[in-house]
Amino acid sequence: MNADRKKKRFVFRAIVLFVLIAAVIVTLVSSFMEDNPVVKAGDMAPNFVLKQVNGDQTFELHKLRGKGVMLNFWATYCDPCKEEMPYMEQLYPEYKEKGIEILAVSLDTTELVVKNFIDDYDLTFPVVHDKRGDVMDLYKIGPIPTTYFINPEGEVVRVVKGPLTLNRLEAYFQEILPGQN
Amino acid sequence: MNKIKCECGHINPEGTVLCEACGKPVEKNQHIDGNDKGKLLNMRYDGSARRSQTYNKTVIDKVWNFFSSVKVGVWLIVLALIASAVGTIFPQEMYIPPTVEPAQYYRDEYGIFGQLYYQLGFHNLYGSWWYILLIALIGVSLVICSIDRVVPLHRALKNQRPKRHEVFIKRQRLFGQTERVSNTDMEAVKENLKKKNYKIYEDHGHILAEKNRFSRWGPYVNHIGLIIILIGAIVRFFPFMYVDTYVWVREGETVVIPETEQQYYIENKDFILELYDPNDERFSEAIQQEGGMVPKNFQTNAVVYQVKGDTVPGSEPELEKIKEGEIRVNEPLKFNGFALYQSDYQLNEFKSMSFKLHPKNNAEDVIGAFTFDMTDPKQEYLLENGYRIVVDQYFPDLEIDNGEPKSKSNYPRNPAFIFFVYGPDIEDREVSFLTIGANINPGNQNQYKLSLAGVEMRDVTGLAVKKDRTLPIFAVGAIIFMIGVVQGMYWQHRRIWIHPKDDGVWIAGHTNKNWYGLKRDFESILDRTSINPPEDQQELS
Known part of the structure; x- marks a missing residue:
C-alpha cells in the first residue's frame, strides 16, 4: 500500500514535470523560430516562378532540380549587391558548364532600372524580377544581398547575408556541384 | 512512508505539524513551522504536511522539491524584476534607428556596457532566451507550489474534527475560558452561529463552526488564471494564432x-x-x-x-x-x-511626370510631350514628327555619391533621369540630365530642351x-484570475471551536484574515450569554 502510493506519487510528479518541461521547451524553440523564420541551411528551398528580365524564359525553381542553384536576392539601389555582380558574371560561364545556374532575383519596383543595370554590367546570367514582392515575402528577405546556395536535390546548403568575394563564391559553388555524392 | 498516529487515533502523513483531525501538535515536526511551546500555533496551511518538505528521494522528487519552495519562486520573480528593470536602462532594439547594425549601435552609443547589454540580450529582453526561460520557470514554480499546498490543505480541512486537542484550542490567537455555562446558553450560541451563517459540526458536545471555507481556494484559482495567461503568451509564438x-x-x-x-x-x-x-x-x-x-x-x-x-x-x-x-x-x-x-x-511620392520637348529658347513651341509613369516606365517614348526619347537612366531616389548619380532606394521620392533625345534634325543624339528643379545639359550643345509639364503624386498608406x-x-485567464482574487479577498475562512471543559467551555477562533471581523462575530454570537468573549492572545503577549 505504501509502495503503491509512492509509485503513484512518482508517476504523478513525473507526468506533471514532463508536461511543464515540454511546455518550456516548446516556448524556447518557438521563440527561436520567431527570430529566425527564414529559410535556413538544411531546408528545402521553397518553389517560385519568375520571368527573366534579360531573356524570354520563365524560371521555376523546382525545374532546376539536378543543377546547383545560386539564388541571389539583390536590387539596383544596393551598393554591396553591385560589388558581387562582376564576380558572379566572371564565374558564370565556367560553372554553367559544370551544372550550376545563377538566378538573381531583383527586388526593384520597376523593370526599367533592372534592364539598365543589366546593360551597364553586361550580365549574362538570368536575372528575374520579383515585381510584387511575393518571393521576397516567401523567403522573408531582410537586408540584401542575401544568397542561397541550393544543391541539385533542392536543399539549401548555405545562406550568405552580405556580399561575397570571388574566392568564397567559388568555394561555395564547389558545395553545390552536381554529381558529387 | 512513516505515518504519524495521533493520540486521537487519526493517522497523519509524515511531515504533519498539527494533527489533521484534532490539531494536536506533532512533537517532532514543530520546527517546520517554527512553533514554540509557549507561543501561539502557526496555522499556516492548517499545519498540514507539505510533502515536498519531507521527501527527497528520486531525481524527480528533488526537482519537484526545488520548484515547490516558495523561496525559490520568490527568487525567480525577483530575478525577473531585476532583469526587466535593467532592460529599461538603454533603449530596446525596436526603438533604435532601423538602418544601423544593433551590435555596433550599442557599442558606439553606450560603450562597454552597451556592448555587454547587447551580448547578454537585454536589447531584446522579451525575446532573449534566458528571460523567456525565467518566466517559464516562474510558471513551473507556480504550478508545483500550488499543487503541493492545495492538496494537503484540502486534506487537512476535510479531515478536521469538531473535537480538538486542548493544546490546539489553548494556543489559538483568540481564546477564552468560562467556568460555568448553562445548556440554554449553549443553545443560544448555536442559534446565533446559524444566524451568522456558520455551518455547525458537533461531536459529543464539541462544536466546530465554520464558514466561507471556499475562500481558502482563492489563491489557487488565481494561479490557474495566471497559468492560462502564460499559456496564452506561449501560443502567441505561433503564426496561426x-x-x-x-x-x-x-x-x-x-x-x-x-x-x-x-x-x-x-x-x-x-x-x-x-x-x-x-x-x-x-x-x-x-x-x-x-x-x-x-x-x-x-x-x-x-x-x-x-x-x-x-x-x-x-x-x-x-x-x-x-x-x-x-x-x-x-x-x-x-x-x-x-x-x-x-x-x-x-x-506625395511621384506617380508620374510629364515632359515636353521644345527648342532651347522657345518654351512655347512644343514639339512633343510624353508621360513617364513611375509604376510602369517605358524604355522609349515616341513623339510626333520622328522625335524619340530614350530613357538611359532612371534614378527613383537620386543621390550623388562621389560625383556619380545613383538611387538610394526603390521609391520615387527624388526622381532623376538621363534622357537621350533623337530626332530628324539631331545629329547622333542630345543628352539631358533632369532632376527635380534642375535640367543639366552636359555638353551645353543641345538645341532642344525637355521641360517638366506636370506631375502626378500619390500617397502611401x-x-x-x-x-x-x-x-x-x-480573457478566460484574466476572468479566472479575478474570480480567484475576489474569492480570497472578500471572504475569509472563519472557524470557531467550542470545547466543553468540566462545567464550563473553552472557546477559540481562527481566521485567515480580518481578525476584527471574527471578533465582531464573537461579540454577536456570545451576546446575552454567560460565556466570556475570547481574548486576543497576540495582543496580550
Missing part, C-alpha cells in the same frame, strides 16, 4: 499581405487625408502650436483579394475579391481572422496587419 506585422501600400498598387503565406493581397484604391481647417478659429491656435498640419482623418479605401487555387509564388496569381472597405484609425478592415489597421502614411486568436485565452 498571432500575427503582428506591417505593410506599406502605394495608391493604385496591389501587394501581398505579409505573414499570410502569400494567400492574401491588398489593393490601395485611394488614400484620403483630411486636415483640420487652420482658418477655423476654434483650432487655429492649437494648429499653430503643432506647427501646421493636424490630420482630422486619414483613411485607405482598400480591397482585399484572396488567391484562388494553387499558385506558385511569383507567378501572376488569380485573385478573388473578398472584401472592400475603408480603413480608418481604430476602424480596421477585417477578413478571415486578420485585421488591417490604419497606422501611418507618407504623402502604412497598415498594421494583425491576427490575434489568443485574446479569448487571455
Whole structure:
C-alpha cells in the first residue's frame, strides 16, 4: 500500500514535470523560430516562378532540380549587391558548364532600372524580377544581398547575408556541384 | 512512508505539524513551522504536511522539491524584476534607428556596457532566451507550489474534527475560558452561529463552526488564471494564432499581405487625408502650436483579394475579391481572422511626370510631350514628327555619391533621369540630365530642351496587419484570475471551536484574515450569554 502510493506519487510528479518541461521547451524553440523564420541551411528551398528580365524564359525553381542553384536576392539601389555582380558574371560561364545556374532575383519596383543595370554590367546570367514582392515575402528577405546556395536535390546548403568575394563564391559553388555524392 | 498516529487515533502523513483531525501538535515536526511551546500555533496551511518538505528521494522528487519552495519562486520573480528593470536602462532594439547594425549601435552609443547589454540580450529582453526561460520557470514554480499546498490543505480541512486537542484550542490567537455555562446558553450560541451563517459540526458536545471555507481556494484559482495567461503568451509564438506585422501600400498598387503565406493581397484604391481647417478659429491656435498640419482623418479605401487555387509564388496569381472597405484609425478592415489597421502614411511620392520637348529658347513651341509613369516606365517614348526619347537612366531616389548619380532606394521620392533625345534634325543624339528643379545639359550643345509639364503624386498608406486568436485565452485567464482574487479577498475562512471543559467551555477562533471581523462575530454570537468573549492572545503577549 505504501509502495503503491509512492509509485503513484512518482508517476504523478513525473507526468506533471514532463508536461511543464515540454511546455518550456516548446516556448524556447518557438521563440527561436520567431527570430529566425527564414529559410535556413538544411531546408528545402521553397518553389517560385519568375520571368527573366534579360531573356524570354520563365524560371521555376523546382525545374532546376539536378543543377546547383545560386539564388541571389539583390536590387539596383544596393551598393554591396553591385560589388558581387562582376564576380558572379566572371564565374558564370565556367560553372554553367559544370551544372550550376545563377538566378538573381531583383527586388526593384520597376523593370526599367533592372534592364539598365543589366546593360551597364553586361550580365549574362538570368536575372528575374520579383515585381510584387511575393518571393521576397516567401523567403522573408531582410537586408540584401542575401544568397542561397541550393544543391541539385533542392536543399539549401548555405545562406550568405552580405556580399561575397570571388574566392568564397567559388568555394561555395564547389558545395553545390552536381554529381558529387 | 512513516505515518504519524495521533493520540486521537487519526493517522497523519509524515511531515504533519498539527494533527489533521484534532490539531494536536506533532512533537517532532514543530520546527517546520517554527512553533514554540509557549507561543501561539502557526496555522499556516492548517499545519498540514507539505510533502515536498519531507521527501527527497528520486531525481524527480528533488526537482519537484526545488520548484515547490516558495523561496525559490520568490527568487525567480525577483530575478525577473531585476532583469526587466535593467532592460529599461538603454533603449530596446525596436526603438533604435532601423538602418544601423544593433551590435555596433550599442557599442558606439553606450560603450562597454552597451556592448555587454547587447551580448547578454537585454536589447531584446522579451525575446532573449534566458528571460523567456525565467518566466517559464516562474510558471513551473507556480504550478508545483500550488499543487503541493492545495492538496494537503484540502486534506487537512476535510479531515478536521469538531473535537480538538486542548493544546490546539489553548494556543489559538483568540481564546477564552468560562467556568460555568448553562445548556440554554449553549443553545443560544448555536442559534446565533446559524444566524451568522456558520455551518455547525458537533461531536459529543464539541462544536466546530465554520464558514466561507471556499475562500481558502482563492489563491489557487488565481494561479490557474495566471497559468492560462502564460499559456496564452506561449501560443502567441505561433503564426496561426498571432500575427503582428506591417505593410506599406502605394495608391493604385496591389501587394501581398505579409505573414499570410502569400494567400492574401491588398489593393490601395485611394488614400484620403483630411486636415483640420487652420482658418477655423476654434483650432487655429492649437494648429499653430503643432506647427501646421493636424490630420482630422486619414483613411485607405482598400480591397482585399484572396488567391484562388494553387499558385506558385511569383507567378501572376488569380485573385478573388473578398472584401472592400475603408480603413480608418481604430476602424480596421477585417477578413478571415486578420485585421488591417490604419497606422501611418507618407504623402506625395511621384506617380508620374510629364515632359515636353521644345527648342532651347522657345518654351512655347512644343514639339512633343510624353508621360513617364513611375509604376510602369517605358524604355522609349515616341513623339510626333520622328522625335524619340530614350530613357538611359532612371534614378527613383537620386543621390550623388562621389560625383556619380545613383538611387538610394526603390521609391520615387527624388526622381532623376538621363534622357537621350533623337530626332530628324539631331545629329547622333542630345543628352539631358533632369532632376527635380534642375535640367543639366552636359555638353551645353543641345538645341532642344525637355521641360517638366506636370506631375502626378500619390500617397502611401502604412497598415498594421494583425491576427490575434489568443485574446479569448487571455480573457478566460484574466476572468479566472479575478474570480480567484475576489474569492480570497472578500471572504475569509472563519472557524470557531467550542470545547466543553468540566462545567464550563473553552472557546477559540481562527481566521485567515480580518481578525476584527471574527471578533465582531464573537461579540454577536456570545451576546446575552454567560460565556466570556475570547481574548486576543497576540495582543496580550
